[in-house]
Amino acid sequence: MRKLFLLMLIGFRLGAFAQSNGSVTVTGVSDHIISKHIYGQFAEHLGRGIYDGFWVDKNLPVKKQDRIRLDVVEALKKIKIPNLRWPGGCFADEYHWRDGIGPRLQRPKMVNTNWGGITEDNSFGTHEFLALCKLLNTEPYIAGNVGSGTVEEMSKWIEYLNSNSTSTVANMRKQNGHPEPYKVTFWGVGNESWGCGGEMTPDYYVNQFKRYASFAKNYPGASLKKIASGANSDDYNWTEVCMKNIPNSMMWGLSMHYYTIPTGNWNKKGSATSFDEKEYFNTMVNCFKMEELVTKHSAIMDKYDPAKKVALAVDEWGIWTDPEPGTNPGFLYQQNSLRDALIAASTLNIFNNHSDRVRMAELAQTVNVLQALILTEKTKMILTPTYHVFDMYKVHQNAKYLNIALNSPNYEVDGKSLKAVNVSASQDAAGKIHLSLVNIDMNKTVTISTELKGLQWKTVTGQILTSANITDVNTFSQPSKITLRNFTGAKQENGKLVVTLPAKSVVTLELN
Structure with a gap:
């Protein structure tokens, strides 16, 4: 022995x-810089991301401004998050912005059909989101509703936020407590239009994008950066159709979504905390697929945009595991291990090394959802290993590559x-x-x-x-x-x- x-x-x-x-x-x-917007974040109306994450009960004994949780804000300010994407995600294409303005007690309620079937009271809406962005000193990135919304609805949302005219819609913003225009410039024209955003074909989406984008108007001081809903993972045909048929001048960026699934099986993704070396290795194999995806999508974009005017925006990425046992499976709450930090750092290195084309990315998601930077439990808050990676890597923001x-x-x-x-x-x-x-x-x-x-x-x-x-x-x-x-x-x-x-x-x- x-x-x-x-x-x-x-x-x-x-x-x-x-x-x-x-x-x-x-x-x-x-000859180029690493755009700070590669280090962006994502906050969807999903699980405990907004409610009980950023936006807490008025009686919770933590420092707040209105109901915005300030210890979360201070932690994110420290790592200088450059942008925050909202309201989704899949939620964006069932969200109607007029439901989230005006007196909170008078706002209509809805059912969040994508995430847990819970009641959404709309107490966190447009003004609350932009107040959060101001506290964070970050740029808002709003995803417009193309799936269940209308061209007029998105057009009026932009007018509501950015116009300083005496129109009915602009006056409504002033009456709701914000006399000056917000000047929001980052706009997503739909989200995952190939899936939860409408089950569209790329050819159909191209026509939709051009319709919606045509009525997404610029206002003084707010020239829009329109981001087309791009490919799911390795759907290179989607990128080809969009780049071939949407004029470069019409879009600032084209998105792409990819999640690292430890097992490669969406039905049983694997545990966030219990895995052996073989599963860890397989997870890293799946993580490094991002290099292939970025390279191949960029090559297609280069065919139609050799000057690289259109950004590749990887506006959803991160590790996606099975939810923590005992939590609502529709809330996508998962722990965050050292493995996740290695995934975050390796992915950011890929983005930095392709920063001639990748000029925006958003980790999914910021608080209490998927590969979160921050986890909360009532008055407690912890910073995850992934948070610390973003803290280390903030030195690359807007630096020469x-x-x-x-x-x-x-x-x-x-x-x-x-x-x-x-x-x-x-x-x-x-x-x-x-x-x-x-x-x-x-x-x-x-x-x-x-x-x-x-x-x-x-x-x-x-x-x-x-x-x-x-x-x-x-x-x-x-x-x-x-x-x-x-x-x-x-x-x-x-x-x-x-x-x-x-x-x-x-x-x-x-x-x-």
Whole structure:
């Protein structure tokens, strides 16, 4: 028995200290920036995302402005979220904006048919959403109702928000307490029009988009950025039809949605907290499909828009697991583990590395839904590992993209392999260089030798996000199990930056 214990201990130590090597070459500054809007967020009328997330009971003993929960607001301000997409999602195409304005007690109630069949009291509507955006210092991104709405309805919503005229609709906004126009510029023309937004064909949607977009008018100081409802995952034909038939001048962006499903099976997606290495590896395989999707959709867009004027907007992404046991399955509440942080960081690296075309993205979702940044329970609030990734990566917002060449060792499970390391890099307006590196290998440390051609630096500091187990989570009783810590594994050797990345870790470095 003692011999067996010693063999197990030796095996553990060998695994803990197993190491492989790779290299990164930063080849120079590119001609574009990493848009801050890649770091956008999504808040749908779904489960406890709006109600009991952002918008709480007036009697809940937490700091509030009106009913907006301020500890959530302060946490999101810290990571500088650049935009917030609302009211959906599938909910957007059954939402009628006039139901959510005026005195709250007089607003009509409806049934949220997409998410749990619960009663929606419309107490959180247009003015409440824009008050939230103002508190967050973020840009609103509103998804218009194309599925069950009308051209006039969306046109009047834009007029209500953006016009400073003496029209009946603009006067209604003034009477409801906001004399000045809001000047909302990001508008989605429908959502998932291929599915819950109307089960449309791409050819039919193109005609719908052109109708709705034609009556989505610009008002002074509010030139609209119209975003067409784009493809589901690898539906490349949808992108082809939209790019071929919608004039580039008519749309600011074309969306694409993709979720990482651990098992690849939508009917049984897998647990957020209980999984083995084989399922973890398969989850990362599915995560990295985003690279293929972005590359292929971008190539189609390049055919019709070689100047890259139209943005690829990945306005729903993230890991989607089975709901937490004991919760309403229609509320999509799931825990958030170290695995999810590695998915978030790896996906953001993909977006950064394709930032010539990907200029907007929204994580699904912000609070209490899917891959949330924040979880709440009555007066308690915790920051998830995914939140900490966005905190680390905020340095890339509106920074110059740095071209990189990566040579990574493989992470192998059951004869299959993935690149163990992924990376993106940028240089901010002050000249500071930031590198974000992810080691997805559960078992091995990876040492990366980095050469920065034509870039000068003297000192390096960094932060790291990791934990003992890939299944570790933050809980309301242990809210800081996974949090950012100072990283000391980077040094200068013979003019190169040498970085030792622990297994299953995310590291962001700052070079001065």
